[in-house]
Amino acid sequence: MNLEDPATVRILEAAYAVVAEGGVRRTTMNQIADAAGLGVATVYRRFPRKMELVRALLLHEAVKVVRVVDAALADETTIEGQAAAGFTAFAHTVADRQLLVRLLRGDSDYDGGAVPPGELVDQIMVMVRDYLAGWIRDLQAEGRYLGVDADIVAEIQARLALSLVLAPEGRIPMHDDVATRAFATRYLVPLLGGESD
Amino acid sequence: MNLEDPATVRILEAAYAVVAEGGVRRTTMNQIADAAGLGVATVYRRFPRKMELVRALLLHEAVKVVRVVDAALADETTIEGQAAAGFTAFAHTVADRQLLVRLLRGDSDYDGGAVPPGELVDQIMVMVRDYLAGWIRDLQAEGRYLGVDADIVAEIQARLALSLVLAPEGRIPMHDDVATRAFATRYLVPLLGGESD
Numbered sequence: 001m002n003l004e005d006p007a008t009v010r011i012l013e014a015a016y017a018v019v020a021e022g023g024v025r026r027t028t029m030n031q032i033a034d035a036a037g038l039g040v041a042t043v044y045r046r047f048p049r050k051m052e053l054v055r056a057l058l059l060h061e062a063v064k065v066v067r068v069v070d071a072a073l074a075d076e077t078t079i080e081g082q083a084a085a086g087f088t089a090f091a092h093t094v095a096d097r098q099l100l101v102r103l104l105r106g107d108s109d110y111d112g113g114a115v116p117p118g119e120l121v122d123q124i125m126v127m128v129r130d131y132l133a134g135w136i137r138d139l140q141a142e143g144r145y146l147g148v149d150a151d152i153v154a155e156i157q158a159r160l161a162l163s164l165v166l167a168p169e170g171r172i173p174m175h176d177d178v179a180t181r182a183f184a185t186r187y188l189v190p191l192l193g194g195e196s197d
Numbered sequence: 198m199n200l201e202d203p204a205t206v207r208i209l210e211a212a213y214a215v216v217a218e219g220g221v222r223r224t225t226m227n228q229i230a231d232a233a234g235l236g237v238a239t240v241y242r243r244f245p246r247k248m249e250l251v252r253a254l255l256l257h258e259a260v261k262v263v264r265v266v267d268a269a270l271a272d273e274t275t276i277e278g279q280a281a282a283g284f285t286a287f288a289h290t291v292a293d294r295q296l297l298v299r300l301l302r303g304d305s306d307y308d309g310g311a312v313p314p315g316e317l318v319d320q321i322m323v324m325v326r327d328y329l330a331g332w333i334r335d336l337q338a339e340g341r342y343l344g345v346d347a348d349i350v351a352e353i354q355a356r357l358a359l360s361l362v363l364a365p366e367g368r369i370p371m372h373d374d375v376a377t378r379a380f381a382t383r384y385l386v387p388l389l390g391g392e393s394d
Contacts, residue, residue, distance in 0.1 A: 101315075102315075106315055118298075118299075118302025118303055119302075121302075121363050122364045125360070126367075129367070149368070152380065155368045155369055156369075159361070160353060160356055162360060163356035163360050166315055167315060167322050169319060171326070171348040172349060187349060187353060187388070191387070191388070
């Protein structure tokens with residue numbers, strides 16, 4: 001999946017709308033090509049099979065979630081503020097991306113069986129972990145949180161995030177910004193370990 | 198699923214062996230009845246459809262994992278020891294339960310599409326969370342870790358555990374007991390918050 005290629009992005013954006021409307025099973029490559037305003041051969045050249053397109057679509061959606069979180073972090077100067085803003089932005093953007101949630105959950109209308117969730121979870125987990133590890137390494141470059149393994153803390157956070165996409169209902173507050181922020185500050189920041197570690 | 202009923206347990210144990218051998222798609226209710234040494238009507242009375250049996254099988258496997266972890270905790274007297282022993286027992290028992298992993302991952306040979314992973318993750322997450330919350334509440338009854346919400350910490354741990362079943366490969370050490378114990382002590386115990394909180 002080359003997101004530098006404008007046609008690829010156009011195909012994925014069109015596919016999102018078509019699949020969200022009709023589900024994976026009923027969507028054809030021709031419908032996606034029509035929605036993208038491209039010839040079907042152009043679609044097949046990039047995605048020889050429908051399931052490859054659906055996988056790329058899911059990864060593309062996950063990349064968008066990461067970008068939203070990244071933008072939210074940029075406005076904050078403290079770790080507590082970044083954790084709170086980042087997690088709240090995550091909760092909002094996941095709530096807005098029902099197709100990502102349904103496809104990852106394998107809900108039957110959306111033909112989850114054709115998208116093996118295990119492999120996708122692997123790929124998305126690694127992408128999110130590597131993003132978060134970069135954030136922690138930036139803090140460590142300033143001499144902070146040196147006592148933790150950036151990859152491991154990032155992986156705990158990434159697994160938690162992905163679990164909340166797969167199964168959003170639970171005791172972790174996702175629909176009330178005040179509670180969501182308080183959760184992030186109270187439970188996510190300590191994962192970084194004390195500053196004195 | 199009534200695990201007090203000996204026939205139910207016999208059916209689930211037999212189903213485990215048959216499904217592990219041939220996958221969900223190719224397994225018939227007759228094969229499961231034969232393997233359990235029961236009439237097929239006895240199987241259908243408890244599980245009117247194959248997918249209900251498969252779902253019960255997965256929950257039963259998850260209950261077994263919880264029981265193994267529970268037994269490991271009983272031998273330890275410190276929180277650090279319980280976290281290390283419990284998480285190591287978890288890593289071992291998950292490594293031994295390939296069918297649970299494959300079904301939850303929706304690997305295609307095992308017909309994951311017929312078992313919506315999202316709903317199963319919901320159910321298993323709640324069961325594991327409630328078990329872990331009980332453990333934390335026992336500590337709180339002794340006046341410890343009063344600063345945390347038992348349900349929330351338990352949910353973080355449960356989501357992490359389930360994520361490691363779905364996607365075991367990563368930076369969290371699962372195949373080296375020394376590293377697994379060190380991970381649990383270093384990263385899981387602090388989730389409980391400091392004693393002074």
